[in-house]
Amino acid sequence: MDADILIDVQRKFSTVKMDTLVTGDEFDKLEQKYRALRDQIKKLKDVLKAFKTIEHGGIVLKTLNEGLAKFVGEKPKEGRNYVKDNVYDTANLCFLGFSQKYGDSKNSELCGDIAQKFLLMSKQKHDLNLILEKIIVHIEKMKVKAGEVDIARKQMQKFQFKGELAKKNVLDQNKKTILTSNLKMIQILKQIKSIL
Secondary structure, three states, rough: OOHHHHHHHHHHOOOOOOOOOOOOOHHHHHHHHHHHHHHHHHHHHHHHHHOOOOHHHHHHHHHHHHHHHHHHHOOOOOOOOOOOOHHHHHHHHHHHHHHHOOOOOHHHHHHHHHHHHOOOOHHHHHHHHHHHHHHHHHHHHHHHHHHHHHHHHHHHHHHHHHHHHOOOOOOOOHHHHHHHHHHHHHHHHHHHHHHH
C-alpha cells in the first residue's frame, strides 16, 4: 500500500488529537477563509455564465442547442425557447417592423423609440458580456489556485498527523519527524498565504 494512502487511512481512524503542532489559530482562520472563498468560486462562475447567456434563453438551452448542432453537424437553429440572436436584437427588429407598418406617426414614432432602446440594451449587454468573460477567465485562474491549495492542505494534514504521532511516541524517529513535519507545515502555510 502506498505510504500516503496508509497515512490517510491512519489519520481517518486515529484518536490522536491534532492540536499541538504549528497550525494553531492562524491556520484555522486562514483555512476557514479559504474554504468560504473556494466554495463561492464555482457558484459565482455558474451565475455569471448563466447571466451572460440569459438573452439567448439561458445557458442550458444554448449549450444543449449548440451541442446537438455539433452532433448533427448543422448550425444551431432557432427554437421556441432559444434564439440565435439575443432577445434585445429580436425585439428591436420587431418594433422597427411595427414602426414602418403603422400609418399614424404617433405609434410609428413610439415603436421607433422602443426599437432604439432595445438596440441600446443589446449593445450594453454585449459590452457587459465582454466584462463577464474576463471575470470568468479570472475565476478559472482562481479555481486552479484553489486546486493547488487543496493539495497543500492535504499535505499539511499528513505532516501534522505524522508530527502528532511522533509526539505521542507512535512512530520511530520522533524528534526528527516532528521537526520535519513542522518545517513542511510552515512551508505549506506560506504557500497557502501566497495564493490567497
